[in-house]
Amino acid sequence: MNGPLVEVVALCKEYRRGEEVVPVLAGLDLTIEAGDYVALMGPSGSGKSTLLNLLGGLDRPTSGAIRIGGEDIGALDSDALAAWRGRTIGFVFQLYNLLPVLTAEQNVELPLLLTDLDARERRRRARAALDLVGLGDRARHRPRELSGGQEQRVGIARAIVNDPMLLLCDEPTGDLDRKAGDQVLALFDALNREAGKTIVMVTHDPRAAARAKRILHLEKGVLLREEVQ
Amino acid sequence: MTGAWRLLPLLRAALQRHRLRLLFTIASITVAFLLFGLLGAVRTALTAGVEIAGRDRLIATQKVSIIQPLPRAYLGRVRQISGVRTVSSLTWFGGIYQDPTKQLVVFAVDANYFDLYTKELLVDPLERSRWLADRTGALVGAGIAARYGWHVGDTVPLQSNIYRRRDGAPSWPVHILGLYHSDSVDTNQIFLHYEYFNESVSFGKDAIGWILIQVADPAMGPRIAAEVDATFANSNAETKTSSEKAVAQSFANQIGDIGKILDFVVTAVFFAMLLVTANTMAQSVRERTAEIAVLKTLGFTDASVLVLVLAESLLITGVGAALGLFLATAATSGLGAALRSFLPHFEIPARAYGIAVLYALGLGLAAGVLPARQAMRLEIVRALRAT
Numbered sequence: 023m024n025g026p027l028v029e030v031v032a033l034c035k036e037y038r039r040g041e042e043v044v045p046v047l048a049g050l051d052l053t054i055e056a057g058d059y060v061a062l063m064g065p066s067g068s069g070k071s072t073l074l075n076l077l078g079g080l081d082r083p084t085s086g087a088i089r090i091g092g093e094d095i096g097a098l099d100s101d102a103l104a105a106w107r108g109r110t111i112g113f114v115f116q117l118y119n120l121l122p123v124l125t126a127e128q129n130v131e132l133p134l135l136l137t138d139l140d141a142r143e144r145r146r147r148a149r150a151a152l153d154l155v156g157l158g159d160r161a162r163h164r165p166r167e168l169s170g171g172q173e174q175r176v177g178i179a180r181a182i183v184n185d186p187m188l189l190l191c192d193e194p195t196g197d198l199d200r201k202a203g204d205q206v207l208a209l210f211d212a213l214n215r216e217a218g219k220t221i222v223m224v225t226h227d228p229r230a231a232a233r234a235k236r237i238l239h240l241e242k243g244v245l246l247r248e249e250v251q
Numbered sequence: 252m253t254g255a256w257r258l259l260p261l262l263r264a265a266l267q268r269h270r271l272r273l274l275f276t277i278a279s280i281t282v283a284f285l286l287f288g289l290l291g292a293v294r295t296a297l298t299a300g301v302e303i304a305g306r307d308r309l310i311a312t313q314k315v316s317i318i319q320p321l322p323r324a325y326l327g328r329v330r331q332i333s334g335v336r337t338v339s340s341l342t343w344f345g346g347i348y349q350d351p352t353k354q355l356v357v358f359a360v361d362a363n364y365f366d367l368y369t370k371e372l373l374v375d376p377l378e379r380s381r382w383l384a385d386r387t388g389a390l391v392g393a394g395i396a397a398r399y400g401w402h403v404g405d406t407v408p409l410q411s412n413i414y415r416r417r418d419g420a421p422s423w424p425v426h427i428l429g430l431y432h433s434d435s436v437d438t439n440q441i442f443l444h445y446e447y448f449n450e451s452v453s454f455g456k457d458a459i460g461w462i463l464i465q466v467a468d469p470a471m472g473p474r475i476a477a478e479v480d481a482t483f484a485n486s487n488a489e490t491k492t493s494s495e496k497a498v499a500q501s502f503a504n505q506i507g508d509i510g511k512i513l514d515f516v517v518t519a520v521f522f523a524m525l526l527v528t529a530n531t532m533a534q535s536v537r538e539r540t541a542e543i544a545v546l547k548t549l550g551f552t553d554a555s556v557l558v559l560v561l562a563e564s565l566l567i568t569g570v571g572a573a574l575g576l577f578l579a580t581a582a583t584s585g586l587g588a589a590l591r592s593f594l595p596h597f598e599i600p601a602r603a604y605g606i607a608v609l610y611a612l613g614l615g616l617a618a619g620v621l622p623a624r625q626a627m628r629l630e631i632v633r634a635l636r637a638t
Contacts (some may be wrong), residue, residue, distance in 0.1 A: 080630075100552070119635075121545070128264070135261070136257065136550045
């Protein structure tokens with residue numbers, strides 16, 4: 023692949039609230055190279071979560087273009103976009119969003135249900151992802167039997183099990199205590215430095231952002247400044 | 252769309268979410284299909300006569316009421332009408348065996364009665380010839396013979412709750428000379444010779460219940476029926492002649508329009524089940540809003556989610572229907588034996604199983620379609636923001 027992994031050009035996003043049009047992103051340009059680790063920071067309403075959703079194909083821009091891995095995701099229809107998400111993006115949520123009736127292993131296996139892998143290979147990969155996040159011994163546990171930090175690590179295992187091009191993390195430590203948060207951030211460090219994963223993380227936490235290679239500060243839908251660390 | 256088999260782990264997970272609610276919903280559907288099966292059996296039992304009625308047979312009854320007698324002399328005049336092949340008669344005896352609670356289905360019939368029902372009532376030729384030769388003989392159904400332990404050669408004292416003997420004797424001794432068998436007709440009936448009955452009865456002599464007419468060609472039926480009725484018009488006992496099927500239907504209708512009553516009950520039950528199942532599905536989808544949003548985030552398409560919710564709904568109704576029909580089948584087998592003397596055809600007809608499958612499909616789809624559509628249209632960002 024030539025060029026940056028993520029290319030955002032003149033990205034606008036507006037929401038309608040009755041008759042009122044609320045601009046959230048206003049002509050944002052951004053490039054992210056493969057292997058980068060970017061933290062998006064900014065006050066509430068600055069548009070960082072909206073940008074993350076747009077990068078993940080969870081929402082459609084009002085105007086502008088997003089190219090990820092050379093694919094113009096605005097040109098994809100709903101089904102193609104879903105398939106693209108399954109192949110390309112790994113999502114980590116603030117509230118983990120694990121399915122409570124499934125075991126850790128079954129939760130991690132979910133994205134693999136969309137592949138042609140047989141059940142044995144799916145289980146093998148899910149177990150490998152859990153081993154990678156240090157929860158191989160919790161494979162048969164259900165989410166309610168895990169701590170918050172462990173749940174988030176299962177969420178990370180689910181995000182990486184498909185070997186995605188891009189990891190999008192929305193406040194991944196926002197619901198964790200400091201120790202569990204540090205463990206999760208250490209995992210991101212390892213995934214970025216050792217596995218070369220490209221990570222974009224929305225956070226309010228300066229300690230979390232300090233781990234990233236770049237910090238992008240957003241305010242009122244525009245990129246205010248960039249810190250390279 | 253994602254291959255449906257890939258959704259199986261998710262389907263299993265969805266069903267495990269609220270086991271108690273799932274159990275109650277399935278139990279409700281089970282009861283609905285149990286009721287459907289049992290009512291189907293009741294309908295079969297009450298309309299069995301209609302199903303087996305011969306196309307070439309007519310029945311003439313008193314115009315006023317089917318329980319009013321007709322003069323026996325009518326038989327000869329009916330026989331003379333062109334197109335009539337055989338004429339016979341059937342008279343309700345009102346049989347009692349041993350005590351008044353043991354009421355039996357006993358008819359006094361003409362000797363040629365069995366000529367009209369050669370396909371329905373199967374009698375060994377030797378036994379039939381013995382019966383023809385002995386006026387005090389009876390041909391009894393294999394069912395009732397087995398129930399009371401009667402054998403060919405036994406003499407059974409029968410009483411009537413209508414008639415008395417002219418000689419004052421309390422009962423009619425009846426010699427069992429043969430058994431009839433049947434796949435379609437109740438085998439709990441007893442047939443006496445009309446002549447034996449007529450010569451010993453204290454009142455109602457030379458009167459018969461119904462006239463049975465076999466016609467040479469079913470197409471002639473309406474014309475012959477009209478001619479029979481015209482023959483006895485303006486007499487003391489006018490007749491009403493109809494096809495055997497019409498009489499059986501009108502007899503069944505005496506206890507109400509069975510079909511409509513049963514249809515109404517079944518419709519009401521299934522409508523209630525639709526509400527119960529739809530409510531369960533709607534609740535289930537509402538509770539899983541975030542989970543469905545996560546599935547979509549992970550790459551599951553809108554169509555996959557639609558299929559997942561519909562499959563859940565269909566599975567719930569399918570399991571409930573299968574259990575209900577299984578229980579109904581078991582119940583009709585058990586009850587059928589107990590009710591054989593009252594409702595000899597108390598069984599679920601084969602077509603009811605087919606209809607039940609269609610109902611289960613319809614119920615599953617109708618209950619699942621709105622929640623499935625809601626899940627399909629769910630906006631990921633909005634749903635995740637709501638959690």
